[in-house]
Amino acid sequence: MSALRCRGVTCAHGDDAPVLHAVDLELAAGELVLLIGPNGAGKSTLLAALSGRHVPAAGTVELLGEDARHLRPRERARRVACVPQLLAAIPEMRVRDFVLGGRYAHLSSAGRACAEDHAATELALREADLLELAERGLDEISGGQLARVLVARALAQDAPVVLLDEPAASLDPEHQVRLLELARSLVDAGRAALLATHELALSPRFADRVLLLAEGRVRALGTPSEVLRPEVLEPVYGPHLAFLDRPGPGDAPLVVPSPRGGRATPSPRG
DSSP: OOSEEEEEEEEOSTTSOOSEEEEEEEEOTTOEEEEEOOTTSSHHHHHHHHHTSSOOSEEEEEETTEEGGGSOHHHHHHHEEEEOSOOSSOOSSBHHHHHHGGGGGGSOTTOOOOHHHHHHHHHHHHHTTOGGGTTSBGGGSOHHHHHHHHHHHHHHHTOSEEEEESTTTTOOHHHHHHHHHHHHHHHHTTOEEEEEOSOTTTGGGGOSEEEEEETTEEEEEEOHHHHSSHHHHHHHHOSOEEEEOOSSTTOOOEEEEOSSOEEEOOOTTO
């Protein structure tokens, strides 16, 4: 059984033309899929549809084999956790309390956190490298630190499916790597993850498959070495990409922005 399955998902905003067109995707437990595409491709809309924050105009979304439309909010939250790009407003609360809020679907009917909820919060703070910031207010930390807090809240939610919307965009290189290692460790432990990103150089090293969206349509879905190719990416992104061969057999090329584009081989120094 797939952890997440969508069939023919089409989305529009109001009476506007669709921004997603008949998207199909299956996400298995133990799998990390990258969601890539240029700005406006429909990545955030797809994540919103899969999480239940946006109701598709057509198509179905299943979470652990059940139609998401039939799940109550708390039950949906036990199955899928989301890491948004931004918060609409910064609440006046401590980092620790905000992360604990990710446990809301697991709280008792009285809404009280138990020892298990606090333990899950502590583990999430540790995994996201936030223990030193746990007692600080959300309004006292940087944008990059807040991005890690959003990841920690989703970790505390302890859902088998995790959707991440460009979580590494505000992070320094070290924490970008740590976040991707964390996402990889989650799927290796049995979760399923769909991660939207513009990072074509680093992220594919951690992924099982890559889904390429353009103009709301699936343009490619396959392994990183199958998708990260000039003939696949250049019709979508244009010519300003360079494809650097990696030394390992079967490795996907290193894809980086370039004024000229093309394929090159790194120097012996790398």
